[in-house]
Amino acid sequence: MENKSPKSGFSGSIGFVLAAAGSAVGLGNIWRFPYLAAKDGGGLFLVVYLLLVLTFGNTLLTTDIAVGRRTGKSSVKAYGDMKKGWGFLGYLTFFVPLLIMTYYAVIGGWVLKYIVAYITGQWEAAATDTYFTGFITQEAAPIIFMLVFLAVTVFVVYNGVEKGIERFSKFVMPALLVIVVGIVIYSLTLSHEGADGVTRTGLQGLKVYLIPDFTGMTAGKFLNVLLDAMSQLFFSLSVSMGIMITYGSYVKKEVNLNKSVAQIEVFDTGVAFLAGMMIIPSIFAFTGTSGAGAGPGLIFVSLPKVFAQMGPVAGTIIGLLFFVMVAFAALTSCVSVLETLVDNFMEIRGSKRQPTTLVLGVIYAIADIAICLGYNVLYGEWTLPNGGTAQLLDIADYISNSFLMPLVSLLSTILIGWIVTPKWVTDEIETGGVVFGRKKLYNIMIKFVCPIMMLILFLQSTGLLSLFIK
Numbered sequence: 001m002e003n004k005s006p007k008s009g010f011s012g013s014i015g016f017v018l019a020a021a022g023s024a025v026g027l028g029n030i031w032r033f034p035y036l037a038a039k040d041g042g043g044l045f046l047v048v049y050l051l052l053v054l055t056f057g058n059t060l061l062t063t064d065i066a067v068g069r070r071t072g073k074s075s076v077k078a079y080g081d082m083k084k085g086w087g088f089l090g091y092l093t094f095f096v097p098l099l100i101m102t103y104y105a106v107i108g109g110w111v112l113k114y115i116v117a118y119i120t121g122q123w124e125a126a127a128t129d130t131y132f133t134g135f136i137t138q139e140a141a142p143i144i145f146m147l148v149f150l151a152v153t154v155f156v157v158y159n160g161v162e163k164g165i166e167r168f169s170k171f172v173m174p175a176l177l178v179i180v181v182g183i184v185i186y187s188l189t190l191s192h193e194g195a196d197g198v199t200r201t202g203l204q205g206l207k208v209y210l211i212p213d214f215t216g217m218t219a220g221k222f223l224n225v226l227l228d229a230m231s232q233l234f235f236s237l238s239v240s241m242g243i244m245i246t247y248g249s250y251v252k253k254e255v256n257l258n259k260s261v262a263q264i265e266v267f268d269t270g271v272a273f274l275a276g277m278m279i280i281p282s283i284f285a286f287t288g289t290s291g292a293g294a295g296p297g298l299i300f301v302s303l304p305k306v307f308a309q310m311g312p313v314a315g316t317i318i319g320l321l322f323f324v325m326v327a328f329a330a331l332t333s334c335v336s337v338l339e340t341l342v343d344n345f346m347e348i349r350g351s352k353r354q355p356t357t358l359v360l361g362v363i364y365a366i367a368d369i370a371i372c373l374g375y376n377v378l379y380g381e382w383t384l385p386n387g388g389t390a391q392l393l394d395i396a397d398y399i400s401n402s403f404l405m406p407l408v409s410l411l412s413t414i415l416i417g418w419i420v421t422p423k424w425v426t427d428e429i430e431t432g433g434v435v436f437g438r439k440k441l442y443n444i445m446i447k448f449v450c451p452i453m454m455l456i457l458f459l460q461s462t463g464l465l466s467l468f469i470k
C-alpha cells in the first residue's frame with residue numbers, strides 16, 4: 001500500500017533514525033534513568049530495563065512506527081483509518097503531546113539558564129542550595145529563557161521535516177554522543193579525597209551503578225522496580241504519544257523498519273546507560289553516595305555542586321558541556337512534540353506547515369508562560385491522586401505521563417492485538433521482503449503481555465493499584 005497523503009518526509013533511513021533517536025533521547029535518559037537506576041538497585045534495574053526494552057519497547061515502538069507508515073497519517077487520523085470507531089483513540093493520543101508541549105519548553109529554558117550561568121563564570125553560584133529555586137521563582141527570567149528555547153524549536157519545525165528536523169538531528173545527535181562519551185571518560189578517571197579523609201574514585205562509583213544490589217528486596221519492591229522501569233521505558237522511547245506515529249508516517253517504504261527500530265532502541269538505551277556512567281560515578285567520587293536521594297533535583301541541584309568540586313576550570317568546562325548536551329537532548333525531543341502537533345493540526349484543518357507552526361508557537365508561548373508563573377504568581381500546592389504534591393507543571397506531567405500514556409498503550413495494544421490483529425502491523429514490517437525475526441514474540445507481546453502489564457501500570461501510576469494492594 002502506498003502512503004496516501006502527499007507528505008514530505010525523511011530522506012532515508014539515517015535521517016529517520018537520528019530524528020527518532022533525537023525524540024527518544026531527552027531529559028528522561030539523562031536525568032530520570034540514572035536517578036531510577038541509583039534508587040532501584042543499580043545493576044538490577046539495568047537488567048530489568050534491558051529485558052523490557054527488548055520485549056515491550058520493541059513491541060510498542062514497532063507498533064507506533066508501523067501504524068504511522070502504513071496509514072501515512074498522524075495519530076488523530078491514523079487510528080480512525082485503521083478501524084472505524086477508533087478515531088477517539090487518535091484524539092486521546094493527541095492529548096499527550098498537547099499537554100507535554102505546555103511544559104517541555106519551560107524545562108528547556110531552565111537548561112539554557114545553566115548554560116548561561118557556566119558561560120558567565122557562575123560555577124560557584126550555581127552550586128548553592130538556593131540557586132535553582134531562586135531562579136524558577138523569579139517572574140521574568142524563566143519566561144525569557146523558555147521563549148528562547150521555544151523559538152529555536154519553532155524555527156526547526158517551521159523549516160520542515162527534511163530541511164528542519166532531519167538536518168538538525170544529523171548535527172545534534174552525533175555531537176551529543178561525543179559530549180556524553182567525553183564526560184563519561186572524565187567521570188571514570190575522577191579521584192577525590194573527601195572531608196572524611198577517604199579517597200573515592202569514579203571507578204568505585206561505577207561499581208555502585210553496575211553491581212546489582214538486592215538489599216531489602218521483596219516481591220513488592222521488585223514489582224515497583226519493574227513498574228519504574230516500564231514507565232521509564234515508554235516515556236524514554238516516546239511511544240504512546242503519537243510522536244513515533246507521526247515520524248513513522250514520514251518514512252519511505254524502502255526503509256527497513258525492523259532494523260530502524262533496533263537502531264533507535266540501541267541509541268536511546270545506550271545514551272541512558274552512558275548518562276548513568278557519567279553521573280553516578282562523579283556523584284559518588286565527590287559525595288560517597290549514589291545520588292539516589294537527590295530525586296528530581298539531580299541535574300539542577302546536585303550536579304552543579306559536583307561540578308563546583310571539580311574546581312573553577314574543570315567545573316566550568318564540564319558543567320557547560322553537560323548542559324549544552326542536555327539542551328541538545330531536550331531540543332530534539334521538543335521538536336518532535338511540536339512536529340506531532342503541527343502535523344495533526346495540518347491534517348485536521350488542512351492547513352499549511354508554516355502558518356500552523358507559527359500559530360502553535362504563539363499559543364504555546366502563552367501556555368508555557370502560565371506554567372512558568374506556576375512557581376510564583378500562580379503558585380499552588382495541589383495533591384495528585386497518587387499522593388504527590390504538585391505545581392502546574394507537575395499536573396500537566398501527571399495527566400500526560402501517568403494517566404494518558406498507559407491508557408493509550410493499553411487501548412492501542414487491544415486494538416492491534418485483538419481487533420485489527422497483529423498481522424496488520426507485521427505485514428507492514430515485512431514490506432519488501434524484510435525478515436521480521438521477532439514476529440512470534442511480537443504476536444505474544446501485543447496480544448497478551450502488553451495489555452496486562454499496561455493495565456497494571458495504569459493502575460499503579462494513577463494510584464489506583466494501592467487500593468487493591470497495600
Ligand code: PHE
Nearest residue numbers: 024026027028029235236333
Ligand atoms: N523521550 C524523551 C525522554 O526520554 C521524552 C519525551 C517526552 C520526548 C515526550 C518527547 C515527548 O526524555
